[in-house]
Amino acid sequence: MTETPPKQSERTLQVGLFVTCPVDLIRPSIGFATASLLEQAGCDVHAPPQSCCGQVAFNNGQPEETRALAWNIVEQFGEYDYVVIPSGSCGGTIKTHYPELFNKQDERHRAVVEFCEKVYELTTFLTQVLDYSPAQAGVDLSSQTVTYHDSCAGLRELGIKQQPRTLLKRCANLDVTEMQETDVCCGFGGTFCVKYSDVSNRMVGNKVNNIRQSGASMVLGGDLSCLLNIAGKLQRLEPDNPNRVQVRHIAEVLAGELNTPAIGESSSPVEKGE
């Protein structure tokens, strides 16, 4: 008797979850929400040992260091059907830039290109690969005013614009209230925000003004780094306002996991930071 291997469509998709360093170190709930979403969507989720995608080296003049980290990831995650990342920024580094780091003369070039074809940012994976639509919305946010920040790398390197809005409608019954200049950078920019902290501060100030003017009580996004920047500024500007805008990663909303306090907030409604 010979065993016929199961067809791709019949077999459960094996997904490698690359959570990114900010999620790993600062807000693991986004990683768990992502895993839970992928499981709800019928995937087996694996999170092998992982660290940085190399973006910090790539953008700071260290191509050799980047290549070493990139090849690490290709090897660590190579065995899965797909690799899913709850970030357009790290996703963009891998999908858009890894292939250019290993030129055609490099024997690893083909492996890297093939690997990158399996790599997806979360909302793109859910809409374009799985066409995910839960039987019923996990949370109902239809009565809330929620706005969305389009993070730059996701928007311009990976074309993420409609995907989160489609999913928020399907999973949270939510129509996004658009802010002005939603596609303008929040001023994070990796090391930019500390090297050019005054310019960065102006940019995040503009972003926060636009968020407030939209009338939203919550702002969502697909990249924790931008959200740390935005939340930190909102909290600094209004430390004592219990009704200040809450900041969350889209994965938490899509997974229906709103019990975790919003970014930088405490579980009780008013608590002052140090």
Add this chain to the structure above:
Amino acid sequence: MSQVQIQETQPDFIIRSRAALEDNHLQEALEKAGSGFVYKRQAATERIGNFEQLRDQARRVRARALQHLDLYLLHFEKKVQQAGGQVHWAETPAQMRELVIGLCQEQNAKTATKGKSMVGEEVDLNEALEAAGVEPQETDLGEYVLQLAHERPSHIVAPALHKTKAQVQSLFRDNHALGERALDEVADIVNEARAVIRDRFLQADVGITGANMLIAETGTAAIVTNEGNGDLTATLPRTHIITTSIDKIVPTWEDASAILRVLGRSATGQDITTYTSFFTGARSQRDKDGPDQFHIVLLDNRRSELLGSEYEEMLHCIRCGACMNHCPVYQAVGGHSYNSVYPGPMGAVLTPLLRNEEQDNQLPNASTFCGRCESVCPVRIPLPGLMRKLRDREQREAKHANASTLAVKLFCRLSRHPALYRKLTQFSLKLVSMVRGQKPRFKKLPLMSDWTQHRDFPAPDKGSFQSQWQQRQKGKK
């Protein structure tokens, strides 16, 4: 030129940008100009429908022109000569200044009217003319305002973008004998400048303009303006001198059209600028007017070194200014922060390549790589990619590593060993969790004051994702 020197004493982008953020006049001017350019460009590209194809076409034209730049330049020179003009070659800014001054002195020129020329700004032509006894008279409204203010352009298309209306009014009050004339409306200001500049056109010995393109096919220089000052500068004096650079060449008129289709739309949201003028050679016997002498001075200034290099695409630039109009950094700090004729994203690439002084390394670093510049560039220059290459170059050539470079390296070395990384980060998180108590976020953090100076930082969870995930997997088994 005292004010220019004050600006130049502090070359550091960080310090200049900090001052710019606190300059209320500048901030008012930036806010007024800011989104206007963005919306106008957007509307213009939507009106035409096939703008993305036009961008591709323009990019191909630029790539082809550079591929055979030597041949096109020589052909251009031949055609200019046939039309009774002369081409002069300047390898360096100093050579360009000498050539232009020499041409002015041949004509015993006392005054020279000037159309806007960024290459003229690049070589500090006005200062050199003044020193040689030729009075430069700017005729572009923005440049005229800046000449009164003794300032440099802060934008390659709208040179006086950093000035408020009130500042211009005050400059005119100080410099013009106004009498009864009003200055309340923008039209009054324009009329006031026109009244002064008009006479100068008629009296100038030499007219100096830039060029937006050089058409090799016929030896023609193309200039786009909205004020018509380029035409009057070029045609009224006996001598017309064009100061521009070798990269401006396009092979044919058809190619020039391809560039014009994207230039106005990208720059100001105009389908075409008010004036698009073409100048071929000196006045011939058939011509009723035009200059007797027609000179084109072409600057290299390291551009030829970029041909065939990893930075060649920067020479595609057609100087529309869309990148700076869409750049959140430029919009926050204005053009003078870049301490260069060329500000914004295109300047952040071009300045370190053409000038290459140590402080210029700041410029390609002062970007979040948001990519908005590349997304609007009419010839699709990968500006963030080129800035990244310049960051690589800076690190390659650095004599000693600074603290932030070492920190990045250390982090990367640790990251190469995920298991060790997990253990170390978990240990650090435990430490943080011990000191943080119940606080949801920090207002101050050691080593992160550049962040916490302006924003809070959330307290991390009790354990990293990886350690919690590991626990969860153990629990499942």
